[in-house]
Amino acid sequence: MDKQLNSVKNQFKKEIPVSFTASDKQAVLQKINSSKPHKRSHILPSSLTAIVYAALLFAGFVVANDQLGLIEFGQEDTSEVTSPSTPPPEQDNLSGIPDEEEYSTYLEADDGPYQTFDPQTIEVGDVIGEMKVTDVKKHDSKIIVTFEGKKVLNGELSDEDVLMLMPDEKSLMNIPFAQNDIGGKIPFFFQDSEGFKKDLGIGKFSYAEGFNINVNEIRYTYSSAWSRIDLGGVNQLPFKFDSASKTTSDSIRLSDELLNIYSKYAKSLNDKLLKGLEPFDIFRMYFHTQNEGNSEVQYALYIKGDHSGTPSREEFFNDPFFAEDEITKENSKKLYQKLLKVKSFEEKEISDNETVIMFKLDESNSGAERAGFRLIKDPETGVWKVGWMSMQ
Incomplete structure (x- = not known):
């Protein structure tokens, strides 16, 4: 074993010098003196090295954090505890x-x-x-x-x-x-x-x-x-319990006098033509214009004002929400035909400026609920108009 070890050492010394002689020192000194300083042409290699080191460090941190759970990176806890006492x-x-x-x-x-x-x-x-x-x-x-x-x-x-x-x-x-x-x-x-x-x-x-x-x-x-x-x-x-009321057996169909007023109103939309008309008259005119499909007159008959709830003219005619499709128009015509068969209407006076017209669409059914139609007097003109969301 000792002979083999000595043989290896001798071979090592021959191939790789392990001593630093005087001549070696002199050669190194001459190399240093003959060398000239030079500038780096660019810093990209160093930058790449820094980036690589940073990436390696970050990857190592992520792995360690994943194992140890050191920091939570903005993860939201989506679990929800529910119980009978949890409010809406x-x-x-x-x-x-x-x-x-x-x-x-x-x-x-x-x-x-x-x-x-x-x-x-x-x-x-x-x-x-x-x-x-x-x-x-x-x-x-x-x-x-x-x-x-x-x-x-x-x-x-x-x-x-x-x-x-x-x-x-x-x-x-x-x-x-x-x-x-x-x-x-x-x-x-x-x-x-x-x-x-x-x-x-x-x-x-x-x-x-x-x-x-x-x-x-x-x-x-x-x-x-x-x-x-x-x-x-x-x-x-649809009405207060202490409201005054009166019953009318008039048909919803417009009389010749009302039809004449309606025709003039449909051309001018001048509210002065409605002055003196009763709530039931405006009620009849409203369903007449619905049956005709005249949305201009229908909108004109609505009460206006900041607190009326009625949409602006632009919204009513341009917003798809208020647009009536063919089914809605057909249902309006069917409702008009049913109203023609109603034999009596009751007017409930909610106040001096508000009235509800009560009626049963199916008078043969004693248990059928009555519908109501709300009308409001315009405080500025004194003219009765249809309340927005009038059917009750």
Whole structure:
């Protein structure tokens, strides 16, 4: 073994010098003295080297982070914990609803007495006014109380961004409110706003006043920061119970006198021609023009104004939302034929400036519900006009 090792060492020394002699030093010194400094032609090789090193370091960090879970790179936790007490999404972000502050209702402290409750102590089975508590849930900082019972509310509707009700002062006295909400503002929404509008035949509008609605459920969401009310089981009442009324057996078909007025009005659309006409006259003219398919006269007969809810002329005639297809036109003609068979109409006087024409399309059915048609007197001209969303 020693002989083999010595043999390897000797071979190594012959092929690769391992000593540094004086002549070697002299050769190196001459090489240094003869060398001239030179400039780098470019820095690309160094840059590439730096980039490669950086890439290698980043790759190594990613692998280590993946194994050790050091840092989360902006990943969102999409898991959602659901439970029976989780409120509907719209209740979690009141501030996300545009213009809710503008159309919220102010609960003036001096206007009472209000029907109030304590959200911290209220329990299922408690009765506030005429409404019974059927459910109480707590979710984070919110308390959600469900009341059931029949309530008739009167007020104004807004549909700027979401359908909201602004109850009048009398209605506010019949609604349960959390004690701490008195003196502040609270918005009234609808649990099924689209369904409510569909049932009433309501399309696109911004604001309308004078609505009476029947409410079967109130879902009250309370927190120290904000509260809201969502109305459920809603349908519209066509008139107030204490309204004066009169019955007419006149046909919906235009008389010769009315037909003459209508013909002149269709050419000029001058409201002065309608001066002195009764609500039932305008009612008949409206369905006559629908049967004819004259949208110009139909639009002219609608009440106008900032608070009427009626769309602008440009919207009515140019927005596809308001366009009537052939099926709609045909249904209007069928409705007119049914109205011709109605033998009596009842006029309900809601106020000095509002009347509802009540009728049954199927008079042979004693259990059939009556329909209503709303007309409003223009406060500037004194002329009766058709209310937007007139059918009730």
